[in-house]
Amino acid sequence: MRNHRLGRLALLTQGAALVGLGMTQLACGKDATPPTEPSHVNSPPMPRPEVDVAPPGPSAPPDLPPTTNAPPMNASDAGAGPGIGRPTMNAPPKKLPPAPSAKP
């Protein structure tokens, strides 16, 4: 391999990372704007939360499916608990926890 080509390769290694962690953080950081477009016609069906729990209590939030870019369910969950990270763009939606009043 000629010297000028080796030099060009060395130069290409300099600069901001184009793939991987950097991109994921950019896409999922707190300043990222979630996309507002509906799912593409060829998108696979979105998994829905299981509904075989007891009916929600009167104070439960509306049963809306989360989006792939949904923030953590509670602000205090954001990276706070062990093993709980921010969801990436491609993370599956979190299963909705049952409402506190769903079970005795």
Place this chain on the structure above:
Amino acid sequence: MYVLKRLSGSPRDALALTAEHEAIARPRKGEIRWTDFDASAYDASELDAAAELWSQRAVQEMHSLALFTELTSQLHLLGAPLDWSGAFARMIADEVRHTDLCIRMCEALGRSAAPEIDPARLRLLAQVSPRGHVRHTIVAAFCIGETISGHMFRRALRVATVPLARDVVGAIVVDETFHGELGWELGALLMRSDGEVFDAERTMLANDLAHLFRHYASLCCVSAGPTWARGEPEVDEGSNFGTLSAAGYARAFFDAMEADVVPGLVAIGLPEAEPAYAALVSELS
């Protein structure tokens, strides 16, 4: 295990998918004169030996096809720029073409190939993080594998005496030249650091170079050091169907490693390539 077949239907009731495949499988440049080849002009033993080697090549090309297809899907998860997807779309088409050409070459030699593919062996590399896997695969399959492959096919083109073999190898060489350029550009771009995770992944890759070098040496029939490979005939006697002798393949490996692979890996930030290659040569000599 399954048998690798070339076409889904007979030529009489050709399928739409087959027509699309054949359009992809045509060489990007030039033409292959399949009908000009007369197998009866060659000894049966020569045809047997050539068909065996082209059948083995078909399996290797199929492995590349599976690996690059898997890699492409991972690029989409990592947020790679769209031009990476375009370049990989061509890579996949090229590997389809090469696999098809290898099997068709066996058919032209009058010895239809039915190579067996073991799905469990289609993955060369262990699973790590998606980004680490992509970088590892690019360095292994492109910077090392495709670079050696380019050297090998350019030699095969130079020594081929059978016109059909020259056409087929020439079609593959056109693609391999692009694969080499793409591999080194991607390898360099993927070696851009973005923190501690990168440092750990880079070290893991550097530590695996010795294993990767041994793997490709094994694929290239390397059984002794470069002095042996460069001291033996590069081709076997008789008509040449675009193949090399065992020492010829080994020589392509050593020449590629010394001219391109090791200096290139050092340039993209893997200086460990030099001691890893020196250790391999020392083991073999």
